[in-house]
Amino acid sequence: MPTILGIESTAHTFGIGIVKDGKILANVRDMYTTESGGIIPIESAKHHAKIADEVYDKAISEAGINEKEVDAIAFSNAPGLAPCLIEGMKFAKKLANKLKKPLVSVNHCIAHLEIGRITGAKDPVMLYVSGANTQIIAYETGKYRIFGETLDLGVGNFIDTVARFMGLGFPGGYAIEKLAKFGKYVELPYSVKGMDIVLSGIQTNIKQKIEKLKLHPQVRDINKIKLMKKRKVVQSSGLSVNSSQKSEQSEVNYSLADLAFSLQETVFAMLVETAERALAHTGKKELLLAGGVACNSRLVEMCKIMCAERGCKFFVPEKSLLIDNGSMIAFTGEILFKNGIKKKPEKVDIFPRERIDNVEISWK
Numbered sequence: 347m348p349t350i351l352g353i354e355s356t357a358h359t360f361g362i363g364i365v366k367d368g369k370i371l372a373n374v375r376d377m378y379t380t381e382s383g384g385i386i387p388i389e390s391a392k393h394h395a396k397i398a399d400e401v402y403d404k405a406i407s408e409a410g411i412n413e414k415e416v417d418a419i420a421f422s423n424a425p426g427l428a429p430c431l432i433e434g435m436k437f438a439k440k441l442a443n444k445l446k447k448p449l450v451s452v453n454h455c456i457a458h459l460e461i462g463r464i465t466g467a468k469d470p471v472m473l474y475v476s477g478a479n480t481q482i483i484a485y486e487t488g489k490y491r492i493f494g495e496t497l498d499l500g501v502g503n504f505i506d507t508v509a510r511f512m513g514l515g516f517p518g519g520y521a522i523e524k525l526a527k528f529g530k531y532v533e534l535p536y537s538v539k540g541m542d543i544v545l546s547g548i549q550t551n552i553k554q555k556i557e558k559l560k561l562h563p564q565v566r567d568i569n570k571i572k573l574m575k576k577r578k579v580v581q582s583s584g585l586s587v588n589s590s591q592k593s594e595q596s597e598v599n600y601s602l603a604d605l606a607f608s609l610q611e612t613v614f615a616m617l618v619e620t621a622e623r624a625l626a627h628t629g630k631k632e633l634l635l636a637g638g639v640a641c642n643s644r645l646v647e648m649c650k651i652m653c654a655e656r657g658c659k660f661f662v663p664e665k666s667l668l669i670d671n672g673s674m675i676a677f678t679g680e681i682l683f684k685n686g687i688k689k690k691p692e693k694v695d696i697f698p699r700e701r702i703d704n705v706e707i708s709w710k
């Protein structure tokens with residue numbers, strides 16, 4: 347049984363996972379975060395270069411192996427931010443040359459889906475919800491086919507941008523989920539186009555509502571964010587309140603928490619609606635949730651309800667395998683390696699814009 351080391355570096359996370367016979371021996375990751383603003387690709391790449399050796403040492407020690415036991419090095423070569431992909435490839439090549447082992451190039455999106463096999467899902471419709479990607483995918487005749495997708499923003503990037511407007515830092519998904527627990531429903535646009543969804547109109551609508559709130563901040567919101575900061579749920583609020591503003595509270599009848607709650611209810615309903623349509627269209631009986639946004643417990647709950655109503659099985663991997671990680675690269679790398687897919691270090695390259703439906707799936 348081969349031992350595969352997987353390197354993830356496509357965006358904010360540098361991760362190394364080690365897998366043997368489908369079992370995860372190590373999963374170590376370090377994430378580039380910011381207190382305000384989004385990812386600066388070149389800064390994220392610098393983070394990866396700085397942290398790579400440390401993450402590697404931790405992964406080898408967590409797996410309890412000698413590095414000489416590694417049979418191949420898998421790395422995410424597509425899609426992603428070019429400077430980040432280059433750092434990952436540099437590290438993978440260095441390691442391959444040092445250990446004299448082959449490289450296995452892995453498409454990051456396929457890794458997010460393949461790791462779902464660990465849950466026992468056999469032939470699911472996959473709702474892939476991550477930072478840059480939002481797609482409803484199913485395997486049909488040699489390829490992962492996209493049945494529906496966002497026509498503009500990835501849902502994770504959409505949530506992160508809203509979180510940034512609210513002053514919650516990057517990444518914002520977890521902070522939005524916590525804030526939503528204090529909220530009630532306010533109406534937002536609902537935008538499903540057949541099997542696709544559109545998020546930019548909703549984002550503009552929420553942004554306008556936040557701008558209004560910044561002029562008339564709600565005291566109860568500020569207190570909640572302060573509480574969350576204390577509990578280290580959010581990094582900084584970016585909002586402040588003074589006594590003259592307090593007296594104007596009554597002019598808006600919603601809070602940041604209400605917007606967080608309504609964002610989740612609206613956008614997740616759009617995702618679940620299109621996923622259900624794909625289940626009906628393909629006749630498949632399993633739904634697999636993949637990607638970082640699948641960490642959200644409200645989305646999981648909504649998917650479970652829909653699947654129960656349709657008599658479908660629902661699968662979601664554990665959180666450490668949802669957000670970008672090296673284990674999903676190693677896990678997919680092992681499948682490819684066992685099917686004879688490997689390359690010499692001088693033959694590999696990065697493909698920042700490769701789409702999942704462009705990849706020939708020769709291993710299924």
Ligand SMILES: Nc1ncnc2c1ncn2[C@@H]1O[C@H](COP(=O)(O)OP(=O)(O)OP(=O)(O)O)[C@@H](O)[C@H]1O
Nearest residue numbers: 476477478479502517518519520638639641642670
């Ligand atoms: N609890 C949560 N609720 C909602 N979103 C979340 C939660 N936890 C994480 N996220 C979001 O998940 C995203 C990160 O997921 P992931 O690491 O899979 O994406 P990515 O690698 O940036 O994108 P892609 O896989 O498309 O290249 C971020 O946008 C983050 O805000």
Ligand SMILES: [Mg+2]
Nearest residue numbers: 476477669670
């Ligand atoms: Mg990802």
